[in-house]
Amino acid sequence: MTSQVRxxxxxRLLGQWHALPGRRRSPDYAALAAAVRGLLADGRLPLGVRLPAERELAEALRISRTTVTAAYRQLRETGHLASRRGAGSWTMLPGTHRVASTGLWTPLDDRDMIDLGVAALAAPPELVPAARAALEDLPRYLSGAGYHPTGIIELREAVARAYTERGLPTSAEQIMVTSGTQHALDLVLRLALAPGGNVLVESPTYPNALAALAARRARISTHGLAVDAGWDADLLLGSVRQTRPKLAYLIPEFQNPTGHLMPAELRERLVATAHAAGTDLVVDESFVDLPLDGTPLPPPVAVFDRHSRVISIGGMSKPYWGGLRIGWVRASAPQVQRLAAARVGVDMASPVLDQLVAVHLLAQAPAIVAARRAQLVTQRDALLDVLAERLPDWRVGVPRGGVTLWVELDGPISSALARAAEEVGVRLAPGPRFGLDGTLERFLRLPFTLPAADLVEAVGRLAAIRYDLDRGAGRARWREPAVIA
Structure with missing residues (x-):
């Protein structure tokens, strides 16, 4: 059954759709059609969703039905809307578009696009030699069926060893290898969260985690993070005590997108509070290998766990390469076995060859990760410098690790800026993608994973667009279409 948006x-999703660059020069219907295309492009409006009837949308936007009719007609002409008399209109995609690496719908011809929607690095030079070495190791696995639901033993031991070195004694039996961190989260939710269960998340938080929770029809409550300070301990612990969620999903190491690092004292109090409330903690450690500027890391959250309340997930995507789909879950041995049983209905096991590549990369982890950190510091500082020069009214802190800046803009323009940026070859992930119900329009995530020259060029383009937004928004007026008799 096709879902419908009222x-x-x-x-609410469209927000200030009329405040776009060049808005003064374009008709209302064209601006409305462009705004709907923008929602499709950044994934906030799914494909196959039936749009509201023309009269209903006109009443919600307080514009004429004629304007909505013309906008829908333009969307049909561009291939973004299909209509059938008596059945309504639903969103679709023109044949010249594809799914980008962000998971969003983008034009095929985007070779010159600077993509700031993806917070991930290109592959390190050590990847190709690691792949060759893994290929040489592969024959000893070929006599078996190739199914290892919890992962090959070499990789599980390597991951367990890394946890032990961080001060959290871990055995291979406590590790389950998955096809990336997102897969790890999906499996944990399948095991630990019934459909409709209550979950506490940070705001802002990782959009794909919100998507996974939505797939479980979770009832989501949020704990807001301060731009400068991060978690408010009393508010966070109070939320756990009051709402008593079944799960809490948190990113304590260089939180995505804010870059905050949770202090050790709060980690300890959080685990104790979660145990008292009957809440399981799902701790996403995707960025734990990427402290910058010599930032010391607190102990892992699971260090304070005495009751198997903490399930840690992580993977190779951020410090190594997103194309290597290797992640893991660290939990109690019985939980790992239950996860393996739940996995059978999903994908059986991760590819053996990819796991062998991961083993060889982890053996070189100190050198690889040190080079990644140095690269990120250089790129982060270049991005901070050009933002201070070209967009001084934007407020941004210096993250102590991770790969992103969380920028407070000089107005609630994030979605409008993202739509306008596409026109000048910059792809952005607007703030509302990191929250619920269209909030966070004053914020923008900017990753510093691209080369410094690309970041400088992108900010230059954004500065020009920001100026145009001011000129367009300042002159924007609601207009009724001219009557022609």
Whole structure:
């Protein structure tokens, strides 16, 4: 059955759709059609969703039905909307588009696009030699069926060893290898969260985690993070005590997207509070290998766990390469076995060859990760410098690790800026993608994973667009279409 978005819901997603660059020069219907295309492009409006009837949307936006009719007609002409008399209109994609690496719908011809929607590095030079070495190791696995639901023993031991070196004694039996961190989260949710269960998350947080929770029809409550200070300990612990969620999903190491690092004292108090409330903690450690500027790391959250309340997930995507789909879960041995049983209905096991590549990369982890940190510091500082020069009214802190800046803009323009940026070859992930119900319009995530020259060029383009937004928004007026008799 096709899902449907109501008029008030679409109006909330559209926000200030009329405040676009060049808005003064374009008709209302064209601006509205462009705003809907923008929602499709950044993934906030899914494909195959039935849009509200023209009259309903006109009433929600307080514009004429004629304007909505013309906008829908333009969306049909560009291939973004299909309509059938008596059945309504639903979103679709023109044949010249594809799914980008962000998971968003993008034009095929985007070779010159600077993609700031992806917070991941290109592969390190050590990857190709590691792949060759893994290929040489592969024959000793070929006599078996190739199914290892919890992962090959070499990789599980390597991951367990890394946890032990961080001060958290771990055995291979406590590790389950997955096809990336997102897969690890999906499996944990399948095991630990019934459909409709209550979950506490940070705000802002990782969009794909929100998508995974939505797939489980979770009832989500949020704990807001301060731009400068991060977690408010009393508010976070109070939320756990009051809502008593079944799960809490947190990113304590260089939180995505803010870059905050949770202090050790709060980690200890959080685990104790979660145990008292009957809450399991899902701790995403995707960025734990990427402290910058010599930032010391607190103990892992699971160090304070005495009751198997903490399930840690991590992977190779951020410090190594996103194309190597290797992640893991660290939990109690019985939980790992239950996860393996739940996995059978999903994908059986991760590819053996990829796991062998991961083993060889982890053996070189000190050198690889040190080079990654140095690269990220250089790129982060270049991005901070050009932002201070070209967009001084934007407020941004210096993250102590991770790969992203969380920028407070000089107005609630994030979605409008992202739509305008596409026109000048810059792809952005606007703030509302990191929250619920269209909030966070004053914020923007900017990763510093691209070369410094690309980051400088991208900010230059954004500065020009920001100026155009001011000129367009300042002159924007609601207009009724001219009557021609």
């Amino acid at each position: 008029g008030v819901q679409l109006a």
